[in-house]
Amino acid sequence: MILPEDCIKEILEHLAEDKKSLYKCLFANRLFCKCVVPILWRDPWSEYFSRESFWTRDPWSEYFSRTNYWTILGKTIIKCFPREIKQSLSKKIFLNPSLLQQPLFIYVSYIQSISESAIDTLNENVFEDYGRRYFQLLKDEFWSLFMKQCFKIKFLCLPTMNLFKYPGSRNFLSSLSTLECYPNTSPAIFIELSKNVHTLKRLVISVNHHNLKYIETLILSQKNLEELSFSSYKYPFPFRTFRKIIYGSGKYPILFKNQNTIGRLSQSLRVLEFYRQICLPSQNISSFINLTELSINYSSAPPLNEENDKILEHVSLPKLEILTLKNVNRNNLDIYAKLIDNTRNSLKVIDIYFNEDNPMLSLESIEYYLNVIKTKCPDIEILPIWLIPEIPLSILECLLESCSKVKKIIIYILNSNSLLDTVLAKPILYLLALKSSMMLNDIRLIGRWSFSNLDIQEFFELWKGMKRTPLKFKFDNNIFSQYIIKICEFYHRQGIINRGIINYTTPYKYC
Template sequence: MKVKQLTEDCIKGILEYISDDKITLYSCLNANRAFCKSVVPILWRNPWINSSIFYDDTIFWKLIGKTILKCLPKESKETFYKKGLRLNSSIIEPPLFNYISYCQSLSDKVIQKLVDNIFDGYNCDLITLNDYKGMIQEEFWNLFLKQSYNIKFLKLPIFKIFEYPGAKRCLSSLSTLECDTFLPSEYFFEIPKYCHSIRRIEISMNFNNYNEGIESLILTQNNFQELKFISHEDKKFKFKNSKTLEFLSRSLKSIEFENRVCLSSQILSSFTNLTELHINLKNFDYCGLYCLKDIIIPQLEVLNLTNAVGVNFDIYSNLISNTQGFLRFIKIETKTHPPTSNIEIYLQTLTTYCPRIEVVPIWLARRQSLDNFENFLFSSNELKIIQIELKEPNDNVYNNREPVLAKPVLELLATRSNPELKKIYLKGKWSFSHTDLQKFFEMWKGRRFLTFHFDNEFYSYYIVKVCEEYYKQGVINGGTINYTSKV
């Protein structure tokens, strides 16, 4: 009997489905010609993010730089030799694919990194080396802007990019633009002539907190929905055109801040259609955080706080209470645990203002009453994923206490939570016997398959065996137990 082979379209569909799994895609490169032909275009959409797969970042950039050198036209390679630039002879060979044509992400930082690694260890004087680097950079920009058919992400460089041949065509489908406020406004005035569907703009605030060109660009886009600010100093970004704020109040769906909250509470509250708020506080920003207390975002669905500080949980709770029941996803990564009093307020706020919550982190303290936790579980009818972290005492005297019994928490999860709950993460020094865990899984039977994660350095052979048994029974479908054993 003949075994039917997968069609090329079927292979492409499968590989597209796993397009975020770069390690698996790399393993498919050597499977056969059909797989390789389908994988290469996916990996080269944004090849720069794949460096994490390699053990040595330098080796990755050297290899990919060498590949791009091969893609240069023959005339460019001949020019290198005429000007005394002696590179590896292997670049003369043409590449197997037109890799550049698949690329959808381009930035001056990437070009610079490629060039620096190509010349790493190259033996010549500094002036000549800089001349060679400038020559390669120019050739790379020409190559990408001529042969990349569909650039989606661009970091706007410090030159007029639309003066390059091919830029008008390959940037016409641009959806994300990253830019700096120090760039001349005229650099932005050119963009709307060729790009009308920019969805996201990422603004890095360097030296200036206003740029007329950026504001003008925003007003010209037909599908603008996302705005990100990367603030390097304690300044508020300025909008001087009232039409811009009117436009953003209608179109803006997502806003993100990195380092500092650089818009006033009044401006933030004017974005009434906002559904996502992302804040990464790499630097402490009390003034920016304090303004969150007064922000009213009625349709907010996603709240993502990174590098949050525990003592500010009253501010986060206040922000949640100023929404109008649409929140579905809350992610809070903390540098320090919240005080017990703030945990109680946070749980009460979730219970009162988040009836549609699906994904949420919870903190519980030692000797804390579980009443508010139980009320939250009972009221959360759409909860699907929950992370429960045990708050450690601030007093170092208590740091060596025995782990806290997880049994009552598990019983509440099994008896009070939404039947659609599918993932549970327990973080901190929790403990339970294998019989407690067995009882929990027995209570869970008949509900949705559960992914169960228990992060604790204490290893128990019996707990692992219980998990393996209920995995076989189909009660749980995956998870991580005690760091060492994957179910």
């Protein structure tokens, strides 16, 4: 039986994230090759970014691997140049005769994601022998090729040059859904974008005092903008000047002056992200009544976090499902709990990561947070919890019984400053096994926990006796124990443990 081409395409689509398997399918037969090439070439640059961390591999091996990848990729793209362009280039720089041949596929026609950094990297790796002499010429040729051949561009990181000087730029941008703009984007580019691009679903943009009104113009020109991501520009002038520019003379930012902007976004916006600082007042954020995801990351932020958090205290988002707060202050947990309290039983994911330099949490703030979760988050699926020794276990037990849909729980134990302090994990493990949601399959205990091999064995037996799904876990233990490792290996073979890590000096992994 021979499957129809449509069925093969549908099957291969499910392997879109598994590049290794797709590469193997290239060599199965002609039909498979025809179906695989468009999938692999949607975002050919992602292979560069998806590799393992530089520090987890041999640095020299990683360097040559990446260089070789970009060289091969670049030469394949050069083959896609029109014959007259290749002949013209060969008069200035040496091109291997094999590059003058026409490729089996017009590979670039399948590309859906382009950035200036990707094109610069192509240039540097394919034509490195020519230095900077022809760099701009080759860069222009690459962009011109993409403008003429790429018909389904979905993602674009806006380059520093005027993209609209290239013939075909308007057709090139006709199906764009994600656009990233940065501080050096000129007002003229924003104006051209507003005139020619109306299909954006996601806009990532850096805010500075030069582009505020042009951002609004671009937003108003979109038909159904669903995601907005703002980052504040790293200003080269003093902090007081920065504060005056972004916040004006009043307490709140001055990003949106046109009320039509808020009205338009209140209907379409689903995702709102802030990087480094919040650049909208609470009343504007609360106007986005259909918002389902709010993300804030203070990474590398100027010291405005206290004022930013005060904005959050007055935000009300009735349909919020995902809340992500990165590098935030522990001593403002009350404010984050208030933000959660202002939702209407809709939250499913809470992802809060505290700045490690912050002080300990108070008993009152933890209790308030846990009580809000218990009363306002019946559908919570991913939940972080912070515990101190003073928190009664009855509060945790009541919380676990209330969260009947939780799938992943992260429990941070906050000890005193003594490095020798640990907290007994046994009663926590007991509650997790017997009182938590039957949907729970991911447990992470972070901090200085203390448990014995018998404690862990009893926990796994309870988990097995409750006929729960296989467990992914991460446990910290300050004392190395070969007995604990053997017990975990046993239950891993039994299928009770799916995967996980026990942290000693060197983490012990189950995959």
